[in-house]
Amino acid sequence: MSTTTLGVIGTGMVGLGAARRAVDAGLNVVLSNSRGPGTLSDLVAQLGARARAATPAEAASAGALVIAAVPLAAHERLPRAELAGKTVIDPMNYAPHSGFALPELDSDELTSSELVQRHLTDSQVVKALHNIGPKQLLELFRPAGAPGRTALPLSGDDPHAKEEVAELLDVLGFDTVDLGALADSWRSEPNSPLYALPYVGQPPAGLTVTEFVSWVQQATAVPVTAARVKELAAAAVRGPAGFRM
Numbered sequence: 001m002s003t004t005t006l007g008v009i010g011t012g013m014v015g016l017g018a019a020r021r022a023v024d025a026g027l028n029v030v031l032s033n034s035r036g037p038g039t040l041s042d043l044v045a046q047l048g049a050r051a052r053a054a055t056p057a058e059a060a061s062a063g064a065l066v067i068a069a070v071p072l073a074a075h076e077r078l079p080r081a082e083l084a085g086k087t088v089i090d091p092m093n094y095a096p097h098s099g100f101a102l103p104e105l106d107s108d109e110l111t112s113s114e115l116v117q118r119h120l121t122d123s124q125v126v127k128a129l130h131n132i133g134p135k136q137l138l139e140l141f142r143p144a145g146a147p148g149r150t151a152l153p154l155s156g157d158d159p160h161a162k163e164e165v166a167e168l169l170d171v172l173g174f175d176t177v178d179l180g181a182l183a184d185s186w187r188s189e190p191n192s193p194l195y196a197l198p199y200v201g202q203p204p205a206g207l208t209v210t211e212f213v214s215w216v217q218q219a220t221a222v223p224v225t226a227a228r229v230k231e232l233a234a235a236a237v238r239g240p241a242g243f244r245m
């Protein structure tokens with residue numbers, strides 16, 4: 001692929017998982033977080049020579065594609081100017097809690113990615129990597145054409161940007177299913193049949209929400225084909241937005 005450098009803004013569970021997979025697949029990564037490059041030396045050392053640390057603005061400038069793996073509550077702090085003209089992968093999910101609610105999402109007026117696109121006016125936002133946990137991402141990758149290869153959904157308003165993200169995900173080891181525009185991305189958001197569970201199977205009964213989150217984060221991965229992703233997306237019914245703890 002033409003993309004050789006992935007900019008990573010946010011190096012928590014998701015950003016680091018994506019960076020690990022990208023490095024293992026032969027890409028370079030530029031990592032950033034809210035606290036500054038000096039706090040990322042251990043992660044860079046773990047990832048090796050293909051990784052370096054930078055500020056979010058530098059990671060945005062360096063990446064041909066950029067993943068914005070920050071809490072949705074921080075999306076307005078993403079570096080809009082440096083992300084202008086870029087394809088931005090949005091894995092962010094809405095998780096309202098006391099002191100944080102987004103009325104346009106609560107009313108289903110917008111999807112969370114439409115809100116992100118509204119901030120990143122001059123970028124092409126593609127919703128992807130939001131419905132699978134990092135552990136499963138690091139277990140389910142397969143070469144192109146492998147039988148039963150796992151597929152991930154993506155949504156976006158710009159066809160070329162979606163092609164770029166599909167190409168990246170192919171390099172990372174995944175098929176993709178285009179679910180349509182950002183307005184359609186609710187079909188793979190929290191509370192939809194495509195969100196997280198297909199990639200981990202059925203959790204034990206009776207878990208609290210916190211126990212459920214921990215269980216998903218350590219669960220053994222389950223492959224999900226493109227045909228199954230299409231079936232699950234078609235079965236989605238729009239309900240209240242957001243993952244509620």
Ligand SMILES: NC(=O)c1ccc[n+]([C@@H]2O[C@H](COP(=O)([O-])OP(=O)(O)OC[C@H]3O[C@@H](n4cnc5c(N)ncnc54)[C@H](OP(=O)(O)O)[C@@H]3O)[C@@H](O)[C@H]2O)c1
Nearest residue numbers: 010011012013014033034035069070071074077092093130
């Ligand atoms: N965890 C999952 O299984 C999962 C799966 C799919 C999607 N998601 C979504 O992916 C996103 C990231 O989740 P996560 O679990 O990786 O979160 P996390 O572990 O809490 O990490 C968040 C990262 O974002 C960085 N950050 C926060 N504000 C920032 C800013 N203004 N500029 C630059 N970096 C900033 C943090 O930097 P510091 O460390 O310096 O504070 C941290 O590196 C969330 O929106 C979440 O909803 C999560």
